[in-house]
Amino acid sequence: MTEQYDPQAGFDWRSEFPVNDECSYLNHAAVAPWPESARKAINDFATENVALGATHYPQWEKAEDKLRRNLETLIDAPRGSVALVKNTSEALSFVAYGLNWQPGDVVVISDQEFPSNRIVWESLADKGVKVVEVALPYDDPESELLMAIEQKPRLVSISAVQYASGLRLDIDRIGAACRAAGVLFCIDAIQAVGAQPFSVQQNQCDFAMADGHKWMLGPEGLGFFYVRPEVMDLLRIQEYGWHMVADAGNYNTREWQLAPDAKRFECGSPNMLAGYALNASLELILKVGLPQIEYAIAERIQYLKDGLMEMEAVFLNPLIDERPSGILTFHFWNIDSARLHKTLMQTGVICANRGGGIRFSPHFHTTQEALDDALEALESLLPMLQPR
Structure with missing residues (x-):
């Protein structure tokens, strides 16, 4: 080698x-x-905080926005379509408890999924939602998924790379089938983003999410949630606070509206310490290519x-x-x-x-x-x- x-x-x-x-x-x-660049970013932020507190808070906001832009670049997402979240499980829950389910709706997953991409859908049983697990045969891993998509489930949620076996799915093929059938497509991208090119526009997913602490080389406790702008209004908001409104800096207003972009899924203050570290790691990844x-x-x-x-x-x-x-x-x-x-x-x-x-x-x-x-x-x- x-x-x-x-x-x-x-x-x-x-x-x-x-x-x-x-x-x-x-x-x-x-x-x-x-x-090392992530360690240095955290050290520099901590040193500033100890000496000056939030004196330079406007710069923190710029750093937060820069992190979103770098994440959008990393996954080839349109501007304003990425929210900062705690982890993959939180983002999956935003989808599961944001959609307006009807009794008899079906969610299709594979039989190799990490528990986070199974439990959240199984938790919808009391709403009448059925979870269908399909096999991933090695001679044609997408074949049974494609047959399930022909049955018009409400949503397909699949990992781009399976956590245990390392099986890499053809998510472009799955995404094209979902879009043609009018089926929502959700990708758990945690084992892909940062390790390989990943384009939400090419794979035509509606939702994608990943923690930063694996292939993106960041700390635990911070990840991203991508929502295709055309389906953003399908998700009801589950968490509310000062940060997710359109005029987030106007604390005196009695009238408020949801942020027009994915920031609506960020209810409160961001994890700035982790944000500085993750952004440093992302810039390294983007620089290498x-x-x-x-x-x-x-x-x-x-x-x-x-x-x-x-x-x-x-x-x-x-x-x-x-x-x-x-x-x-x-x-x-x-x-x-x-x-x-x-x-x-x-x-x-x-x-x-x-x-x-x-x-x-x-x-x-x-x-x-x-x-x-x-x-x-x-x-x-x-x-x-x-x-x-």
Whole structure:
């Protein structure tokens, strides 16, 4: 594997990630380490706050708006269509409890979804909403979803990349089918945005959401909620406060209206500390470039896969070559994956136990040394964990 560095970017991003000198960090699909620029942004904001409090509050508002603009750029969204939210689950709840459901309405999801994209829809049972789970067959992962869309459900909610297997769906194909059938389309984009190009205009989704603490390299507690402007008025507002009105700075007015854009989903004061950090990380990602990041991640996944194949690993996602994502999940016959995961963590290989296997998820900055350390650790541990 060759280290990817684009001299046209004008900077060497490798110094941004000291984590690669400390451990073999292969867990970006869970919680990512921050880059140095995010740490510096938080330090600078904290230093200013300690010395001056909110003296420069107008600058905070500009930083907040800049974060929204960078998020819109990241997902190719029109201006004013992105709200800042606490997490993916909150945004999914805005959709689930914003739509005017009728008894008999159907929500279609896959049988591989993370709990957040299942529980929220199941919670609508008392409104007469039915949740239909469809399989994702590996010979044609979208086939059963497309057949379900032909039945005209109210909404399809799907993860762009499945959290356990790493299966990457053709969301453009799903989105086109939903738009043609008049079906609302919601994407849990947390395992995609920041790891690969993602365009809400190209995939024709109505709603998309993601936390910032995975592939976007930000802190926990801050993410985005995209709403297609044409369907924004379909969602009833569930939270109210000073920040989500059209004239948010006019505290004396007795008349108010919802903000005309996605800020209507932001009821109160934003998480400025996390906002400064996430914005610094996004600017780094945009500077490197999503096509370059996607390529670098695929290169690292292939390197790991090649090494694991020599150890006779079994992969959860047989389409990893055709549809590479940032997730590579595997197991070994006759070896307890939970025990293997615990032992890997103890040796400094930071990964996850998902889907009955070990999940590796490197980012674009992950060094070859970190990958080699993980493979060498696995090779040395396997004989010790074999049943006697």
